[in-house]
Amino acid sequence: MQQGNQTTISEFILLGLSSEMEKESLLFVLFLGMHLVTVAGNGLIILAIARDTGLHTPMYLFLANLSFADISSSSTSIPKMLMNIQTKSQSISYSSCITQMYFSIVFTVIDNFLLGVMAYDRFVAICHPLNYTTIMHPMLCILLTVIPWVLSNIVALTHTLLLIQLVFCDSNTIPHFFCDLAPLLKLSCSDATVNELVLLVVGLLVIIFPFAVILFSYIYIIRAVLRLLSLERKWKAFSTCTSHLTVLLLFYGTIVGVYFFPLSTHPEDTDKIGAVLFTVVTPMVNPFIYSLRNKDMNSALRKLISKKRGSSL
Known part of the structure; x- marks a missing residue:
């Protein structure tokens, strides 16, 4: 297909x-193992929440959505990478590449939004415990679940529609293991100024708004916990946030560590490090954080596993 004197391409090389x-x-062995652990761990979290009626609360509804997003995030990039290694082929079609980029944006953004929603839930639970069920009513919980998914798809669709307007010439080699937005913009031989501006503005909004919700939520949570007279009550209140805080530190620590204090002077290297942490490492460790540091989740997982063992016997 011709556009002026530039030849568009039909596939990319990863x-x-x-x-x-x-x-x-x-x-191949390492990433296959990590992907299987991610799917199994997050899958067990979802099953445990679905089967244990004691976990049918807003907090665990949001956690189930986070687990689903983590499974999807890993499944967007890792299987194709493993297939390329196994088949000794590095090609991916143009349409498959755009689709992969779309969903990688969706699941990265949804993680960020859901962490903000979960922070708000902890704020209401600790700062307004008597009114928790009134404030976090079913309709609000549905909205707080659906809106992040809608916004994430709008963000991904915006970047995708802008990207498909660009022309890709003879250069089709992506120094990455999946189709990420930044490497694709660098490959384009047409003016990507608008794309880069939208990426910057939307990226800042996507990070700043949930982070502001998290920051203000935990400022009020800490103030409420410090006002408690009993040390036991202080620890009990704060312990309900430890899992979420650990995931927050991992998520935003990754952003700061990779993009503000890069380990390498090569941009493509830092892009790869960040992508591996976001798409592989964080989704893999999240189930362990929430199961090991949460008594209710730990108990539900034990019941689920014991039931499966009993049924298999």
């Missing part, structure tokens, strides 16, 4: 994380 065959074999 260079992956390493060009060495020995390392690729190791990466």
Whole structure:
């Protein structure tokens, strides 16, 4: 297909994380294991919440959505990467690449929004415990679940519609293991100024708004906890937030560590590090954080596993 003197391309080449065959074999085993742990861990979280009526509360509704987003985030990029390593092929079609980019944006953004929603839920539970059920009524919970998904798809659709207006010429090599937005913008041979501006503005809004909700929620939570006279009550109130706080530190610590204090002087290297942390590491460890530091979730998972063992026997 021709556009002026520029030839558009029908596929991209994903260079992956390493060009060495020995390392690729190791990466295949490593990332396959991490993906399976991610799917199994988050899948158990969802099943435990669905089956245990004691967990049918707003907090666990949001956690189930976060687990689903984590499974989806890992499944968007890792299977294609594993298939490319196994088949010794690095190609991905133009349409598949755009689709992969779309969903990677959706699930990264939804994680950020859901962390903000979960912070608000903890704020209401600790600062307004007597009015918790009144404030967090079913309709509000549905809205707080649906709106992040809608906004995430709007963000992804905006970037996708802008991207497909760009022209890609002879250069089709992406120094990444999946189709991420930033590497694609660098490949375009047409003016991507508008795309980059939208990426900056929307990216800042997506980060700043949920982070502001989280910050103000925890300022009020800390103030409320410090006012409690009993040390036992203080610990009990704060312990309900420890899992969420741990995930927050991991999520935003990754953003700061990768994008504000890069480990390498090469932009593509930092892009890869950040992508691995967001799409693989964080979704994998989240189930362990929420199950190990949450007694109710731990108990529900034990019941679920014991039931499965009993049924198999």
